[in-house]
Amino acid sequence: MIPSKVNIEKALKVVQSFAHRTPVLRSSSLNEIAGCRLVFKCENFQKMGAFKMRGALNAIANLSDAQKAKGVVTHSSGNFGQAVALAAKNLGVTAYIVMPENAPEVKMDAVKGYGGIVTICESTLQAREDAAAKIQLETGAAFLHPSNDLNVIFGNATAAVELLEDHGDLDVILTPVGGGGLIAGTALAAHYYGSKSTVVGGEPFEVDDAYRSLLSGTIETNTTTNTVADGLRTHLGDQNFPIIQELVSEIIRVEEEEIIVAMKLLWERLKIVIEPSCAVPFAAVLREKEKFQNKKVGIILSGGNVDLTKLPF
Amino acid sequence: MIPSKVNIEKALKVVQSFAHRTPVLRSSSLNEIAGCRLVFKCENFQKMGAFKMRGALNAIANLSDAQKAKGVVTHSSGNFGQAVALAAKNLGVTAYIVMPENAPEVKMDAVKGYGGIVTICESTLQAREDAAAKIQLETGAAFLHPSNDLNVIFGNATAAVELLEDHGDLDVILTPVGGGGLIAGTALAAHYYGSKSTVVGGEPFEVDDAYRSLLSGTIETNTTTNTVADGLRTHLGDQNFPIIQELVSEIIRVEEEEIIVAMKLLWERLKIVIEPSCAVPFAAVLREKEKFQNKKVGIILSGGNVDLTKLPF
Numbered sequence: 085m086i087p088s089k090v091n092i093e094k095a096l097k098v099v100q101s102f103a104h105r106t107p108v109l110r111s112s113s114l115n116e117i118a119g120c121r122l123v124f125k126c127e128n129f130q131k132m133g134a135f136k137m138r139g140a141l142n143a144i145a146n147l148s149d150a151q152k153a154k155g156v157v158t159h160s161s162g163n164f165g166q167a168v169a170l171a172a173k174n175l176g177v178t179a180y181i182v183m184p185e186n187a188p189e190v191k192m193d194a195v196k197g198y199g200g201i202v203t204i205c206e207s208t209l210q211a212r213e214d215a216a217a218k219i220q221l222e223t224g225a226a227f228l229h230p231s232n233d234l235n236v237i238f239g240n241a242t243a244a245v246e247l248l249e250d251h252g253d254l255d256v257i258l259t260p261v262g263g264g265g266l267i268a269g270t271a272l273a274a275h276y277y278g279s280k281s282t283v284v285g286g287e288p289f290e291v292d293d294a295y296r297s298l299l300s301g302t303i304e305t306n307t308t309t310n311t312v313a314d315g316l317r318t319h320l321g322d323q324n325f326p327i328i329q330e331l332v333s334e335i336i337r338v339e340e341e342e343i344i345v346a347m348k349l350l351w352e353r354l355k356i357v358i359e360p361s362c363a364v365p366f367a368a369v370l371r372e373k374e375k376f377q378n379k380k381v382g383i384i385l386s387g388g389n390v391d392l393t394k395l396p397f
Numbered sequence: 398m399i400p401s402k403v404n405i406e407k408a409l410k411v412v413q414s415f416a417h418r419t420p421v422l423r424s425s426s427l428n429e430i431a432g433c434r435l436v437f438k439c440e441n442f443q444k445m446g447a448f449k450m451r452g453a454l455n456a457i458a459n460l461s462d463a464q465k466a467k468g469v470v471t472h473s474s475g476n477f478g479q480a481v482a483l484a485a486k487n488l489g490v491t492a493y494i495v496m497p498e499n500a501p502e503v504k505m506d507a508v509k510g511y512g513g514i515v516t517i518c519e520s521t522l523q524a525r526e527d528a529a530a531k532i533q534l535e536t537g538a539a540f541l542h543p544s545n546d547l548n549v550i551f552g553n554a555t556a557a558v559e560l561l562e563d564h565g566d567l568d569v570i571l572t573p574v575g576g577g578g579l580i581a582g583t584a585l586a587a588h589y590y591g592s593k594s595t596v597v598g599g600e601p602f603e604v605d606d607a608y609r610s611l612l613s614g615t616i617e618t619n620t621t622t623n624t625v626a627d628g629l630r631t632h633l634g635d636q637n638f639p640i641i642q643e644l645v646s647e648i649i650r651v652e653e654e655e656i657i658v659a660m661k662l663l664w665e666r667l668k669i670v671i672e673p674s675c676a677v678p679f680a681a682v683l684r685e686k687e688k689f690q691n692k693k694v695g696i697i698l699s700g701g702n703v704d705l706t707k708l709p710f
Contacts, residue, residue, distance in 0.1 A: 107420045109442065113510075128668040129422065197426075348705060355441040355701035357668040388668035392661060392710065 086330060087234060089276040095238040096245060098145040099138045102174045106130055106243070108250050111353045118369050120376040123254070124350075125247040128358050128388025132194070135243050135266060135386050136167035136230065142239025143228050144168070144175050152177050154224035159205075159212035161187045162315065163387055164230035169200030180225055182215040184208075188391065231263025232321025240269030245277050247382050254281045255379040258365035260386055261285035261294040261335060262316035268324035270384060271331035281382070285328075285335040286368035288312075288343060293319040294328070295335045312340055312396050315361035315387070336368035343367050348397045350385075357388045360396060399643060400547060402589040408551040409558060411458040412451045415487045419443055419556070421563050424666045431682050433689040436567070437663075438560040441671050441701025445507070448556050448579060448699050449480035449543065455552025456541050457481070457488050465490050467537035472518075472525035474500045475628065476700055477543035482513030493538055495528040497521075501704065544576025545634025553582030558590050560695050567594045568692040571678035573699055574598035574607040574648060575629035581637035583697060584644035594695070598641075598648040599681035601625075601656060606632040607641070608648040625653055625709050628674035628700070649681035656680050661710045663698075670701045673709060 109124045127135035144156055155178030158168050165181040172179035181200040183192055184207035195202055205215040220227055230236065243266075244257055257274055259267045267285045274281040287294050290311040296304040303325055309317040320328065338346075347363035350356065365383045369376050422437045440448035457469055468491030471481050478494040485492035494513040496505055497520035508515055518528040533540055543549065556579075557570055570587055572580045580598045587594040600607050603624040609617040616638055622630040633641065651659075660676035663669065678696045682689050 112444075126668075131425075133668060351670055351705055355439075355446060355670040357664055357670060392664055392708070395705070397705065 086275065086327065087238070087272065091234070091238045092241045092245065092272060092276060095142040096242050098142050099239055099242040102141050102171070103137050104130055105246055108247060109354050109356070114349065114353050117349070118376065119373050120369065120378060121380045122369070123247070123251050123380070123382050124354060125243055125382060125384045126356065127243055128356060128362065128385050132163070132166045132170045132198070133387055133389040134163040134167065135240055135384065136163045137171060138242050139236035139239035139265060139269070140164065140167035140171035140228065141174065143233055143235040144171050144177055146235045147226055151226045154226070155180060156228050157182070157216050157219045157223070157225040158228045158230065159183070159216045160230065162191060163389055165200070166191065166194050166198065168228055169195045169198035173199045178225070180219045180223065182212050182219070184212060229321070231265030231318065232323045234323055236265050237269045237272070237324055237327070240266050241273040243384055244270040244273035247384070248273060248277045248281065251380070251382060252279055253380055254278065254382040256282045256284055256376065257382040257384065258284045258286055258368060259384045260313070260316055260361050260364040261287045262361065263318040264294060264320040264324035264328055266384065266386060267332060268327040271327055275331050282333040283331060284333055284368070286365035287335050287337050288316060288364060289337045289339055291317050292337050295337055297325065298329065298332070298335060312343055313361040313364055315359060316364065336372055338364060338367040338371050342371055344396045346370060357390060358385055359387050359390045362386045362388070399588065399640060400551070400585065404547070404551045405554045405558065405585060405589060408455040409555050411455050412552055412555040415454050415484070416450050417443055418559055421560060422667050422669070427662065427666050430662070431689065432686050433682065433691060434693045435682070436560070436564050436693070436695050437667060438556055438695065438697045439669065440556055441669060441675065441698050445476070445479045445483045445511070446700055446702040447476040447480065448553055448697065449476045450484060451555050452549035452552035452578060452582070453477065453480035453484035453541065454487065456546055456548040457484050457490055459548045460539055464539045467539070468493060469541050470495070470529050470532045470536070470538040471541045471543065472496070472529045473543065475504060476702055478513070479504065479507050479511065481541055482508045482511035486512045491538070493532045493536065495525055495532070497525060542634070544578030544631065545636045546578070547636055549578050550582045550585070550637055550640070553579050554586040556697055557583040557586035560697070561586060561590045561594065564693070564695060565592055566693055567591065567695040569595045569597055569689065570695040570697065571597045571599055571681060572697045573626065573629055573674050573677040574600045575674065576631040577607060577633040577637035577641055579697065579699060580645060581640040584640055588644050595646040596644060597646055597681070599678035600648050600650050601629060601677060602650045602652055604630050605650050608650055610638065611642065611645070611648060625656055626674040626677050628672060629677065649685055651677060651680040651684055655684055657709045659683060669698070670703060671698055672700050672703045675699045675701070
């Protein structure tokens with residue numbers, strides 16, 4: 085059963101009070117290259133640099149006052165930790181962020197800068213989960229999952245709602261697929277706010293768990309994580325998978341080289357800084373051009389937190 | 398004598414018909430770092446990637462029909478050639494662009510892609526001027542100067558007019574200073590459309606001709622051009638210098654290292670691609686923080702055409 089529209093309406097109120105309404109960019113030269121009319125929703129310009137701010141805000145706002153008083157906890161090597169720290173600060177809630185010891189120092193500094201309380205652990209998933217569980221036990225903080233949480237998904241949906249408010253005539257909206265929280269939210273937005281928009285995911289061949297999950301009908305995982313799109317290595321969860329099964333038309337897989345070409349094109353033509361993961365949907369459009377021919381295509385550019393000294397091109 | 402406001406009003410009509418109204422970005426973290434309230438007018442998102450599109454459009458639009466029929470010519474290794482080619486295409490005019498043989502192939506391709514007729518010459522100023530003069534003689538095309546042309550200056554002014562429409566309460570507006578066409582236009586915009594905005598230039602110590610020109614009262618030139626801000630190596634001209642003398646408050650000089658630090662900060666925090674020249678005004682704000690303390694500061698980000706494989710950081 086698909087969650088009702090009222091959840092997204094409530095999320096819009098929360099998110100639009102604290103997050104940026106991000107701009108939508110276009111480029112004639114990219115339209116020519118792709119053979120369709122593209123609009124890009126720039127969540128790389130979102131606060132803390134990624135759409136994850138939206139989901140974190142909505143998840144924290146939906147806690148009870150008693151839960152809020154005890155704080156929130158998550159484990160993250162990247163954007164979600166920053167998003168929870170900043171969203172919690174905005175909402176006056178304590179945030180405990182477990183980070184693996186190999187997380188970039190700049191990301192740890194960002195979390196601390198937002199007032200998050202950082203706990204460093206070994207870089208295994210087990211160590212991260214153990215550290216978060218210990219904090220939950222000690223403080224009573226509520227655990228927040230980056231993608232498999234309905235309130236996170238409703239928050240994420242607001243990016244596509246804004247895009248559809250600006251461009252109601254989109255034939256299709258694409259997002260990258262990692263843990264599934266963004267594409268599930270986008271699919272709900274298209275379902276309730278779109279007039280005719282289908283939703284398509286982009287996923288690297290190297291971590292094509294979501295593609296395989298849609299084929300098999302059960303949540304598949306990845307045995308390797310060998311992709312430049314470091315935000316897309318995770319797999320779907322029981323909260324977002326049913327939404328994706330019901331409302332997502334298709335997942336298009338792309339090669340690593342295609343991701344890098346697409347990323348460089350977006351930097352060059354849109355003049356923006358985006359993460360490799362963020363280039364995957366545009367790579368999918370370029371790979372299957374005939375599918376999008378002359379259509380009006382919206383792409384959610386998910387984030388821009390990238391180490392400028394370690395670019396893949 | 399300062400040119401009248403009607404010139405800019407006319408330029409607005411031309412420019413806003415063909416150019417993007419570029420977005421204005423802000424960043425809380427940059428505000429904290431700088432100690433003032435910053436707004437950035439993103440001309441890196443302008444068509445062809447730089448504010449020069451505005452001046453080129455207005456200069457071509459102001460030609461007589463007889464002149465338009467014969468075309469326009471300029472010499473350029475960079476943005477102005479692209480701007481003239483694209484503006485001419487929009488206005489149905491033939492553009493002849495003289496480019497030095499060492500100009501990046503990607504820039505030559507861009508000019509050709511916009512329908513410009515490219516003539517390649519040696520990379521000396523003499524060879525460039527000779528080649529342009531020959532084309533003028535043969536075709537009757539009108540020569541367009543990138544910065545020392547009043548209609549170019551009026552076109553450039555429209556960026557600051559838009560910024561002031563969005564943020565009328567700016568205490569100061571900063572631009573980089575190269576040939577003087579952008580700062581002269583910005584100063585006119587602040588004069589006629591600002592309520593209280595002063596205009597300040599940023600210039601590298603390595604090519605501080607404009608700073609010295611304001612001191613000496615005559616147009617000074619540079620003996621070396623050893624700066625990462627490759628768009629700022631040129632000097633002022635007789636059309637823009639009087640405007641700058643009359644209406645610009647100050648020019649702040651910055652070190653090369655300060656430009657690179659400012660550029661990287663803008664990339665990281667605003668998530669945008671900008672040229673080194675474009676970072677000079679922000680470097681000036683960081684260098685003389687006390688001067689801008691708690692003020693509302695507008696910065697014109699002039700362009701984003703940069704070779705992504707040759708970044709200075």
